[in-house]
Amino acid sequence: MLEAINLSKSYNDHQALADLNLSVKSGEVFCLLGANGAGKTTTINLFMGFIPATSGQAKINDLDVATQSGESKRYIAYIPENLMLYPNLTGLENLDYFCGLGGKRNSKEQLEELLTQSGLQESFIHKRVNSYSKGMRQKVGIALARARGAKALLLDEPTSGLDPKASNEFSGLLQEMKENGVATLMATHDLFRAKDTGTHIGIMREGELKHTVSANSVSLSELEELYLETMKLEKAILQ
Amino acid sequence: MIKKIALKEFKENLREGRFRVSVIIVLLLLIMAAWLSYDYYASVQQQHSAAKENARNIWVSQDDKNPHSAAHYGTYAFKPKYPLALIDPGVDKYSGISIFLEAHNRNESQYMAAADQTGLARFGDLTPDFILLFIIPLLIILVAYNSFTREKEQGTLQLLKSQGLSLWKLTLGKWGGIFLPVLIITTGLFVIATIFLSGLSDFGQLSYIALIIMFLVYLCYYAIIINISLVVSALTKQSGISLVILLAVWILICLAMPKASSNLADTIYPYPSRQAFATEVEKDKKAGLDGHNPWSQAAKDFERETLEEYGVDSLSQLPFNFDGYRMQKGEEHEAQVYFKHYTKLKETYKQQTKVYQASALLSPFLPARFLSMALARTDYGTHWDFADAAENYRLELQRALNTDFAENSSYGDWAYRADKKLWKDIPDFSYIPPTTAEVMQNNWSSFVLLFLWLFASFGGLKLTTHKI
Numbered sequence A: 001m002l003e004a005i006n007l008s009k010s011y012n013d014h015q016a017l018a019d020l021n022l023s024v025k026s027g028e029v030f031c032l033l034g035a036n037g038a039g040k041t042t043t044i045n046l047f048m049g050f051i052p053a054t055s056g057q058a059k060i061n062d063l064d065v066a067t068q069s070g071e072s073k074r075y076i077a078y079i080p081e082n083l084m085l086y087p088n089l090t091g092l093e094n095l096d097y098f099c100g101l102g103g104k105r106n107s108k109e110q111l112e113e114l115l116t117q118s119g120l121q122e123s124f125i126h127k128r129v130n131s132y133s134k135g136m137r138q139k140v141g142i143a144l145a146r147a148r149g150a151k152a153l154l155l156d157e158p159t160s161g162l163d164p165k166a167s168n169e170f171s172g173l174l175q176e177m178k179e180n181g182v183a184t185l186m187a188t189h190d191l192f193r194a195k196d197t198g199t200h201i202g203i204m205r206e207g208e209l210k211h212t213v214s215a216n217s218v219s220l221s222e223l224e225e226l227y228l229e230t231m232k233l234e235k236a237i238l239q
Numbered sequence B: 001m002i003k004k005i006a007l008k009e010f011k012e013n014l015r016e017g018r019f020r021v022s023v024i025i026v027l028l029l030l031i032m033a034a035w036l037s038y039d040y041y042a043s044v045q046q047q048h049s050a051a052k053e054n055a056r057n058i059w060v061s062q063d064d065k066n067p068h069s070a071a072h073y074g075t076y077a078f079k080p081k082y083p084l085a086l087i088d089p090g091v092d093k094y095s096g097i098s099i100f101l102e103a104h105n106r107n108e109s110q111y112m113a114a115a116d117q118t119g120l121a122r123f124g125d126l127t128p129d130f131i132l133l134f135i136i137p138l139l140i141i142l143v144a145y146n147s148f149t150r151e152k153e154q155g156t157l158q159l160l161k162s163q164g165l166s167l168w169k170l171t172l173g174k175w176g177g178i179f180l181p182v183l184i185i186t187t188g189l190f191v192i193a194t195i196f197l198s199g200l201s202d203f204g205q206l207s208y209i210a211l212i213i214m215f216l217v218y219l220c221y222y223a224i225i226i227n228i229s230l231v232v233s234a235l236t237k238q239s240g241i242s243l244v245i246l247l248a249v250w251i252l253i254c255l256a257m258p259k260a261s262s263n264l265a266d267t268i269y270p271y272p273s274r275q276a277f278a279t280e281v282e283k284d285k286k287a288g289l290d291g292h293n294p295w296s297q298a299a300k301d302f303e304r305e306t307l308e309e310y311g312v313d314s315l316s317q318l319p320f321n322f323d324g325y326r327m328q329k330g331e332e333h334e335a336q337v338y339f340k341h342y343t344k345l346k347e348t349y350k351q352q353t354k355v356y357q358a359s360a361l362l363s364p365f366l367p368a369r370f371l372s373m374a375l376a377r378t379d380y381g382t383h384w385d386f387a388d389a390a391e392n393y394r395l396e397l398q399r400a401l402n403t404d405f406a407e408n409s410s411y412g413d414w415a416y417r418a419d420k421k422l423w424k425d426i427p428d429f430s431y432i433p434p435t436t437a438e439v440m441q442n443n444w445s446s447f448v449l450l451f452l453w454l455f456a457s458f459g460g461l462k463l464t465t466h467k468i
Helices: A040-048 A069-075 A091-101 A108-117 A134-147 A164-179 A191-197 A220-238 B002-014 B017-060 B067-073 B119-123 B128-144 B149-154 B156-162 B167-198 B208-235 B239-268 B274-286 B297-310 B322-359 B365-375 B380-408 B421-425 B436-442 B444-465
Strands: A002-011 A014-024 A029-034 A055-060 A076-079 A152-156 A183-187 A200-205 A208-214 B075-078 B098-101 B106-110
Touching: A002 A040, A014 A029, A014 A040, A014 A183, A014 A208, A029 A040, A029 A191, A040 A055, A040 A076, A040 A152, A040 A183, A040 B156, A055 A069, A069 A076, A076 A134, A076 B156, A091 A108, A091 A134, A091 B002, A091 B156, A108 A134, A134 A164, A152 A164, A164 A183, A164 A191, A191 A220, A200 A220, A208 A220, B002 B017, B002 B167, B017 B075, B017 B128, B017 B167, B017 B421, B067 B322, B067 B380, B067 B421, B075 B380, B098 B380, B106 B322, B106 B380, B128 B167, B128 B208, B128 B239, B128 B365, B149 B156, B149 B239, B167 B208, B167 B444, B208 B239, B208 B365, B208 B436, B208 B444, B239 B322, B239 B365, B274 B322, B297 B322, B322 B365, B322 B380, B322 B444, B365 B436, B365 B444, B380 B421, B436 B444
Parallel strands: A029 A183, A029 A200, A076 A152, A152 A183
Antiparallel strands: A002 A014, A002 A055, A200 A208, B075 B098, B098 B106
């Protein structure tokens, strides 16, 4: 569903992403771990078509993001680190608006149900978003992904800044989507969450994907050790 | 999809206090401006009707008298007020409301309302056209300045882009969301104006076509302002910067350019001073036949030519009163002099108009302003037309009086008295302003400039869309 083929991005002399190759199939959750500036967000942005690739291809459902941008976006949903919605509209109105832009028509009842299923309290559905917490906005994002019937989900540090309860709820929702066959590519700093929700974990450093492991094949401590080892190497190189 | 975006923008705006307060202020100003305009015009119309009736009564009430005495006694031509002047009073306050019609002289219009005002009038009047031309564009800027910058600042732009939405459709949706409230306010104003004006018989027949065209001109003007605002909002990253740029644009196109073009036009193509103009006219008049001076060389030449033409030896043998005949010929000479000098003035006016039109390439305000005044029949073009009509009436009046004198008396009979019935037989002055078709024909270049702005600004918006 999601595929990067020799995907690279550079800004002048700086190589933000170098020859990335990865593939995320339906029902898989690929978590990208790495320090700030490792290239996680650049990868997500390249898949979203927000920035053009220097070389290589990003494909969604076999559609090249660069040349078939509009068509490829039909299959994806995107939740950034801090999902921003229109503060003067209610959660329901925001969901209705973004669904409409994506060409999806849902009844008011369907949208209300989607928001409830995504964990948003009923009492907040008709309240303006300016009264929402970050976790509540992320839930609207999940509801949007569901409403759109997205086959792939691109998440850029979605649990960053969420309290443990909200983070847990979010992971539960991701789990549900995974079971429904959604392919997910998630950039995160959270090793525990990556191990908990991911099927595959990639560790990035300086724009390169250094390791890819199956979440089932490593324990949390092994993952932590591998991660720290990779980071130490980075530190050593920098010194 | 465009409709969905437009309705969402409209809904968001309605929920913003800034928008609601701005709209309420604009509506209050519009109501106040409409009321003040109505009050002013009702008062002017009443005075106009009374003065017109009075002037006619004075003319027809003259006793038996020499027609040339009646010609010097004179009468007035009053410029009628038209319904759309309530929306755009144009230059009415500066162009005068009546012209005194007398023998030998083409007088300037007089009784300018501006002359009766205090120095505070320099601040301008609160009229509907002021709201339509200055305040609504400001409202548009206040609504549109952060159309794209807000999306960038609050981070919703990325989510929008992730929906696979065409940026041009997003732009058109935003355009519609801003245009919708402007359309509602403008339509409301014009519908109320139509209902209100159609019931005012005192203000003459309302031209619905002119009203509709004026409405469309304003909508075009607003569409251009929306386009400019969206272009700036798309190109800037911060709302504050966008607002500052747009306010500077508003000052430039609505305030600075009109004044600069006026000064430029006056510098390049200056009108002669009133004194210089009068001196030139007097000089040319003296060079020809003066109906009152039978001893001048021109009068003697004309006398000789007339005797030769009729094959008689003396003026008393002519089949008409030569004094009346000479008066008429003198009048015709003076009319030619006035025609020559007023044609020069008109040429200057046309040249100045060209400067304004060239300036309109830098300001969409100018073509909108000119078209609005022209359609309301309150522009200088209509004033010139009225002044020409008044002059033609004056010449016909003089011809009728001199002809009566020449045909009904004998040479040297200055004691001749025309029957007072003659005054009634001469019809009152009646002025028909240019039709809407004529107005459009006379102002085609302003229409072209306005459409040029409309298409160019839409083109600019389309190009800018890729940079959002």
